[in-house]
Amino acid sequence: MPHQLETRVLLEGAEDPRLATLQGYKDIVGGYATLERAYKEMEQDEVLKALEDSGLRGRGGAGFSMGKKASFLPRGDMPKYLCCNADESEPGAFKDRELMQRNPHQLVEGIAIAALASGAGHAFIFIRGEYDSQADVLDAAVAEAYGAGYLGKDILGTGRDLELVVHRGAGAYICGEETALLDALEGKRGNPRLKPPFPAVQGLYGGPTLINNVETLSNVPRIVAKGAEWFRQYGTEQSPGTKVVSISGGVRRPGNYEISLGLPTRDLIYDLAGGPLPGRRVKAIYPGGSSSPVLTAAEAMDLPYSFEAMAGAGSMLGSGSVIVADDTVSIPHMALRTARFYHHESCGKCAPCREGTNWTVKMLERVVRGEATPMDLDIISSVQENIMGNCLCVLGDSMAMPVSAMVRKFRGEFEQVMAEAAEGIDPHVVVDAPAETLGAAT
Amino acid sequence: MSPEKREVTLTIDGREVTATEGEMLHDAAREGDVEIPVFCYEPKLGAPVGACRMCLVEIEGIPKLQTSCSTPVRDGMVVHTRTEQVKTAQNAVIEFLLVNHPLDCPVCDKGGECPLQDNTMGWGPGKSRVIDEKRHFEKPIELSPLVAIDRERCILCYRCVRFSQEVSEDSQLQLLDRGDRTYVGTFDDRPYVSPFQGNITDICPVGALTNYTYRFRARPWDIEQAGSVCTLCPSQCNVSFTVRDEKVKRVITRDNEDVDDGWICDKGRYGFEMFNAAERVTEPRTKGGGKVSYEDAIAKAASGLKARLGKVAAIVGDASNEEGFLIQEILRQGLHSSSIDSRPAGGPGIDTILELANPARQAKVADIDDADAILVLGTDPMGSSPILDLRIRKAIRRNGARLVVATERPTALDGGAEAIARYAPGQASYFVGALAAAVGGGVENIATPVAETLREAGKVVVVWGERIGASATNELLGLADALNVSTTEGAGLLEIPETANARGLREAGVLPDAGPGLGALALQGRGTEEIRQALIDGDLDGVILVGVDPLRDFGDTAAWTKALDAASFVVAFSTFATATAGKADVLFPLETHAEKDGTVTHPDGRLQRVRPAAGRPGDIRPGWQTLANLSLALGHDTGVTSQPTAFAALTNAVPFYASITDEAIGGRGIRWQDTASASSLPGFERQPEQHDPTASDRPGLKDEADPSGGEIHAPGADATASAPDAGAGSPDTQRERASGESVPVAGAPATLALGTYRDIWSGPITELNPPLKFLKPTQHLELSPADAHRLGLASGDKVRVTQGDHSLEATALIKERTPEGVCFLAEAITGANANGLLNGHQVRVQIEKLAEVTA
Amino acid sequence: MSPVDGAGASNPNLPVDRSVTEGRTPSTDPQQIPELQEVDCPPELRERIEMLMARYPEKNSASIPALWAVQERYGWCTPEGIRQAAAVMRVTPAYLESVASFYDLLHTTRVGEHRIEVCTNISCWMRGGDELLDAFRAAAAGEDVFVTGFECLGACDIAPMAAIDQRYFGPLLPGEAQTAIDQLLSGDAVLPEKSLEKRPLAGDVQVPGASGDGSAA
Numbered sequence A: 001m002p003h004q005l006e007t008r009v010l011l012e013g014a015e016d017p018r019l020a021t022l023q024g025y026k027d028i029v030g031g032y033a034t035l036e037r038a039y040k041e042m043e044q045d046e047v048l049k050a051l052e053d054s055g056l057r058g059r060g061g062a063g064f065s066m067g068k069k070a071s072f073l074p075r076g077d078m079p080k081y082l083c084c085n086a087d088e089s090e091p092g093a094f095k096d097r098e099l100m101q102r103n104p105h106q107l108v109e110g111i112a113i114a115a116l117a118s119g120a121g122h123a124f125i126f127i128r129g130e131y132d133s134q135a136d137v138l139d140a141a142v143a144e145a146y147g148a149g150y151l152g153k154d155i156l157g158t159g160r161d162l163e164l165v166v167h168r169g170a171g172a173y174i175c176g177e178e179t180a181l182l183d184a185l186e187g188k189r190g191n192p193r194l195k196p197p198f199p200a201v202q203g204l205y206g207g208p209t210l211i212n213n214v215e216t217l218s219n220v221p222r223i224v225a226k227g228a229e230w231f232r233q234y235g236t237e238q239s240p241g242t243k244v245v246s247i248s249g250g251v252r253r254p255g256n257y258e259i260s261l262g263l264p265t266r267d268l269i270y271d272l273a274g275g276p277l278p279g280r281r282v283k284a285i286y287p288g289g290s291s292s293p294v295l296t297a298a299e300a301m302d303l304p305y306s307f308e309a310m311a312g313a314g315s316m317l318g319s320g321s322v323i324v325a326d327d328t329v330s331i332p333h334m335a336l337r338t339a340r341f342y343h344h345e346s347c348g349k350c351a352p353c354r355e356g357t358n359w360t361v362k363m364l365e366r367v368v369r370g371e372a373t374p375m376d377l378d379i380i381s382s383v384q385e386n387i388m389g390n391c392l393c394v395l396g397d398s399m400a401m402p403v404s405a406m407v408r409k410f411r412g413e414f415e416q417v418m419a420e421a422a423e424g425i426d427p428h429v430v431v432d433a434p435a436e437t438l439g440a441a442t
Numbered sequence B: 001m002s003p004e005k006r007e008v009t010l011t012i013d014g015r016e017v018t019a020t021e022g023e024m025l026h027d028a029a030r031e032g033d034v035e036i037p038v039f040c041y042e043p044k045l046g047a048p049v050g051a052c053r054m055c056l057v058e059i060e061g062i063p064k065l066q067t068s069c070s071t072p073v074r075d076g077m078v079v080h081t082r083t084e085q086v087k088t089a090q091n092a093v094i095e096f097l098l099v100n101h102p103l104d105c106p107v108c109d110k111g112g113e114c115p116l117q118d119n120t121m122g123w124g125p126g127k128s129r130v131i132d133e134k135r136h137f138e139k140p141i142e143l144s145p146l147v148a149i150d151r152e153r154c155i156l157c158y159r160c161v162r163f164s165q166e167v168s169e170d171s172q173l174q175l176l177d178r179g180d181r182t183y184v185g186t187f188d189d190r191p192y193v194s195p196f197q198g199n200i201t202d203i204c205p206v207g208a209l210t211n212y213t214y215r216f217r218a219r220p221w222d223i224e225q226a227g228s229v230c231t232l233c234p235s236q237c238n239v240s241f242t243v244r245d246e247k248v249k250r251v252i253t254r255d256n257e258d259v260d261d262g263w264i265c266d267k268g269r270y271g272f273e274m275f276n277a278a279e280r281v282t283e284p285r286t287k288g289g290g291k292v293s294y295e296d297a298i299a300k301a302a303s304g305l306k307a308r309l310g311k312v313a314a315i316v317g318d319a320s321n322e323e324g325f326l327i328q329e330i331l332r333q334g335l336h337s338s339s340i341d342s343r344p345a346g347g348p349g350i351d352t353i354l355e356l357a358n359p360a361r362q363a364k365v366a367d368i369d370d371a372d373a374i375l376v377l378g379t380d381p382m383g384s385s386p387i388l389d390l391r392i393r394k395a396i397r398r399n400g401a402r403l404v405v406a407t408e409r410p411t412a413l414d415g416g417a418e419a420i421a422r423y424a425p426g427q428a429s430y431f432v433g434a435l436a437a438a439v440g441g442g443v444e445n446i447a448t449p450v451a452e453t454l455r456e457a458g459k460v461v462v463v464w465g466e467r468i469g470a471s472a473t474n475e476l477l478g479l480a481d482a483l484n485v486s487t488t489e490g491a492g493l494l495e496i497p498e499t500a501n502a503r504g505l506r507e508a509g510v511l512p513d514a515g516p517g518l519g520a521l522a523l524q525g526r527g528t529e530e531i532r533q534a535l536i537d538g539d540l541d542g543v544i545l546v547g548v549d550p551l552r553d554f555g556d557t558a559a560w561t562k563a564l565d566a567a568s569f570v571v572a573f574s575t576f577a578t579a580t581a582g583k584a585d586v587l588f589p590l591e592t593h594a595e596k597d598g599t600v601t602h603p604d605g606r607l608q609r610v611r612p613a614a615g616r617p618g619d620i621r622p623g624w625q626t627l628a629n630l631s632l633a634l635g636h637d638t639g640v641t642s643q644p645t646a647f648a649a650l651t652n653a654v655p656f657y658a659s660i661t662d663e664a665i666g667g668r669g670i671r672w673q674d675t676a677s678a679s680s681l682p683g684f685e686r687q688p689e690q691h692d693p694t695a696s697d698r699p700g701l702k703d704e705a706d707p708s709g710g711e712i713h714a715p716g717a718d719a720t721a722s723a724p725d726a727g728a729g730s731p732d733t734q735r736e737r738a739s740g741e742s743v744p745v746a747g748a749p750a751t752l753a754l755g756t757y758r759d760i761w762s763g764p765i766t767e768l769n770p771p772l773k774f775l776k777p778t779q780h781l782e783l784s785p786a787d788a789h790r791l792g793l794a795s796g797d798k799v800r801v802t803q804g805d806h807s808l809e810a811t812a813l814i815k816e817r818t819p820e821g822v823c824f825l826a827e828a829i830t831g832a833n834a835n836g837l838l839n840g841h842q843v844r845v846q847i848e849k850l851a852e853v854t855a
Numbered sequence C: 001m002s003p004v005d006g007a008g009a010s011n012p013n014l015p016v017d018r019s020v021t022e023g024r025t026p027s028t029d030p031q032q033i034p035e036l037q038e039v040d041c042p043p044e045l046r047e048r049i050e051m052l053m054a055r056y057p058e059k060n061s062a063s064i065p066a067l068w069a070v071q072e073r074y075g076w077c078t079p080e081g082i083r084q085a086a087a088v089m090r091v092t093p094a095y096l097e098s099v100a101s102f103y104d105l106l107h108t109t110r111v112g113e114h115r116i117e118v119c120t121n122i123s124c125w126m127r128g129g130d131e132l133l134d135a136f137r138a139a140a141a142g143e144d145v146f147v148t149g150f151e152c153l154g155a156c157d158i159a160p161m162a163a164i165d166q167r168y169f170g171p172l173l174p175g176e177a178q179t180a181i182d183q184l185l186s187g188d189a190v191l192p193e194k195s196l197e198k199r200p201l202a203g204d205v206q207v208p209g210a211s212g213d214g215s216a217a
């Protein structure tokens, strides 16, 4: 039985593996009824209106209104495209994996209905190459949906067409950035493009393109079926709906939990995720994936888990992934891990990100080796400032925000670690028996 | 095509600036005298990429700084380029770029002319906070035998790879790896091979890409730049010579949008190394190689020529307008002969030349950019005028021009073509006639598939090769009319002639049937091929060869050898000691375009000035001077005593050059069609005559017909294109025609129709030029997979190719796009020159596989 | 005299003798799109790539899938394999190599028969990812198994984890690395009880001792 604080909507019936099949999806949650109704009975504007009224915000990071974005696509006969962003590569995020693995048809149905809303005739699921087994699940689901007439030419005899292709990436976080995703999908290196033009105007193959996250699109069938009112009963005024939250790091029960947005962060971490490991205490969290500025435990615990509360605290909800750092974690080392990730993943196209990430890594390496001075901390902060706002896309900012937050909030610890390291003390406390406290697969 | 762009007004740093709508902010600022630093921005490379972030500016109303290179101006925009925020960002970008830059300026070739140095001085923080280790690469390494790459210095501005992808479209130069590990490289570390690669050294804003020919040869303060024109091919690109100690050390571009778009090919860039080759003729010589003074040489030449009054001919190739003018003076006035030509294989009569020269039919280079459709006819620009290859690609890529290619041999442009037609060697005239009929009269014939694309298009530019021959050139007028080029603004014909200054020489009177200014002559002389025959027959006795090498470059080598041997007196002007020069009784040196002073005329009518940049090696004197003195010695005073007087003599003699002054030519040249004297072209006032393409009395195929009396078109070669999916473009955009009734007759002898072509790298450019030596072409016999199969040949097999008594050895090369029934050999390849197999008619060759030699 | 006389004279790093570098020049042919008959592409690979190209409105979209197909066939993106794909797709080999080199999962140098990616990103690092990587490296020594540290694989819930031949396993103890490699090499199912696919939803797992009293801060 799920915990009472969980609100399983997208994950409804997900404990049953049959949900991943077309028949199971129909039997367990009445799947594809909405697609049928939308394709047979609804006009584009009607679907759009339902989405706009629901206030559904993008679950991929930026939190932009999904309905509004879909409405930006120009009308007319030009080829239009829909891309489902299933690149999920931000450290701490693994919710799309769960949704695709357990409920692929919900996503397929959501894509089909969103295509109707946006006028797209060709849709793609861009899934990160590492998610090989989830891509297999999607391939099977898409094949079933084609077989049942939910995709392809003349869907359910309505004269409407939609092609859906599962496109596997090949290992590059930057491809999650929507314009880099488009380049990658066009067969190029995944470099972000200049904006404007925005994808809604000029995206894939130069045509208007709607790009949404897996979770965003998975929400679509129920919103269209049950209406905006129903959707808004969950969540807060500005963050309606439920959210699948990935929790990991120093907690007893890491995993995905679907909650009604606005749940206190404390409940999320302590009740759902089981709290810190025995004998440990929470020191800091990334509230919304590794790109979000870290919050200290004191700052975070009493905040409602919502877009607006996290923004108000100077951080962000992002993709909705909480990483918990407990008191054994050395923050400078964590900053280094974070920076290394962005350094590794920077596409290299623009100078501030390419050089800023590598310089930051080099400086943080000196910090943890004890070869830095407090002045270097100032330089690190200044370099983060120089990155922010000056890059082609926000990957650079995604490193600069958490790193500068860490230096600012834990400066004392940085100085201490630097001093200790200079004397040969390793401040990084290794967790000795990681698996013990975790539930093994059964 | 493009509707008039609106003017907008914006404010930059408090200054009001007017700009054209759609223009990038950076460019608008520059016009308003506000400099915004850039690295990656280079409009010649197409759309901005916004990668380096050097050009960030503040725009009121937008919270984040914006890249001015990629932000189009809007009316009322208020922009700041010097605020604290902008300065901080500029400092930051410079600092970031230097994090991994080795700062090895003291040993860097770019030092002193380096945008990274300049921007660091102008916009950088002035001090460094970086103490960390920089990234390392092996340095410098060979990107190609011509270009060295130092990856540590590279700032990843994308310019060079964009050039490779978007300008030369070879897609060989790529970025590899990711993030700060990214580097510029090629597939599998193989050398970058592209006839335009030198351009990347011009556009690299740091010292990452340098020329092997220039490395460590000079510092910017040792050198001078001298602007001139490259006359190694008819493109006549504008170049600037880097000169140190009177010697050319480097050739770089001198952007002229009307001519070259700011690019040059590697021939033009690296060709200068042959100026000092040991084979260079540096003083007058007599037969056998004896050096003589100019005075003696002129006296000897004059007496030899005078003794053959009326029986002397002249063939001119590489010469300036003034030189051409003086030669025809010598011949017509001094030697009472009019057997003079400037065309390797003769050409159409003066009537056709005048019709073609009519400004209403003339396209200029820039017209290619805005053409709706481009027809490339009987030429491969890559081999004959490389810079036009880039220009045509640009029109397709940026403006969606539709390309039609109609040639004997597959061209480098095929990949971008919407329709392709292949005609058999020697059948250009037949094909052009058919095409005119298909476009104009809607007649169904072999040209119909390509005609459709052209008929639908509005503005058509026809880029045609002189190689199509005289009778096809006559047919061209009908095609031009069918395409309405004379009544369509921006449409027209653009010739790619066989020699660099062909147009200038013709207009200066180096034609058998017209004098200076294309004035028709009562007394008609002989053209090139008739001169050859007359020498053999003894009707002519002496010949003056100026900048031509018939034994290498003209068809039918055996006949030319015979002709030159038969001539009892040969005066040659030559840059190098060629086999032809060896036949000369008196040999004069020629200046190169780095040494010469004179004018040339671009195929679109643009007069350009070749200016001396380097010292003349040895005892070389100006061409005009030698010719004027020779004329004097022959008793005809041309009045030419200097380059200006030579130019004046030319413009006096050519009425439609009359109002052109040296000043008007300036650095960019001027098209005579755009001057007041254009109307002095004979027949100018006439409306272009309409030529009925379907009329039956059009010039026949006589001069090119198959002497064997065979079919008009060779087996298989009437087909448009060849195998399916053969083109590099997507198959569905290429209209293809299956290869008709071309089934080969069983048991027929293994012969194929021979087509020949000019390889861009054949001749002295690779043979006498050490840096380009590695490109020296060897003879390949190109043939289709089906013919290769029939002949039992595989790529790489050695074959003997025979025509009559003549044969050569070549390596078989199977090309999917080669039409069945035809094979191709390159001209002017030393030791295996296809010109030796030609006899002025359509030829068929026998192919025999040579036994493998075990090494 | 050499045209590049003096080239490199003042820099000891430079190849001064041009004849040396000329010898290194394998060919003067541009590395352009190879013709199919030159590359000897296995028919299955050709058909697969053609099928992939047909799935997209523009053929170049098939570049990553085509490179996956090459990698599947040859174990990595070999130069020959890239040329074959390039010939089928009508793009330059350089283009495909450039694409391949951008992505972490496509290999342009030979990797082993099996591939193991061990996550060393934040969440896994906190739970012993570095130690797990060391254990895998030690266990794979001398075997045809490619082990590499990797950025977040999207499975922080099973930290520390590893992807073994594209399948996820975790949470793993360092001691399990040897077992996994033994199973892999002998063809047995790898750590069946640690397979992600078999895991229930986190909320459905019963964890002993997870109090959930929400007061320990």
Ligand SMILES: Cc1cc2nc3c(=O)[nH]c(=O)nc-3n(C[C@H](O)[C@H](O)[C@H](O)COP(=O)(O)O)c2cc1C
Pocket: A057, A058, A059, A060, A061, A062, A063, A064, A066, A085, A086, A087, A088, A089, A090, A173, A174, A175, A176, A177, A178, A179, A211, A212, A213, A214, A216, A217, A393, A394, A395, A398
């Ligand atoms: C560096 C970077 C990585 C991103 N990665 C992802 C991702 O993996 N998945 C995702 O859905 N959005 C990602 N995004 C956000 C997308 O750009 C985009 O905003 C999102 O897919 C839009 O979908 P949504 O409106 O449904 O959230 C990323 C953004 C950046 C800048």
Ligand code: SF4
Pocket: B153, B154, B155, B156, B157, B158, B159, B160, B161, B184, B203, B204, B205, B206, B208, B209
């Ligand atoms: S080599 Fe030069 S042109 Fe090419 S990316 Fe680097 S800096 Fe730019």
Ligand code: FES
Pocket: B037, B038, B039, B040, B041, B049, B050, B051, B052, B053, B054, B055, B056, B067, B068, B069, B070
């Ligand atoms: S010049 Fe504008 S971003 Fe490089």
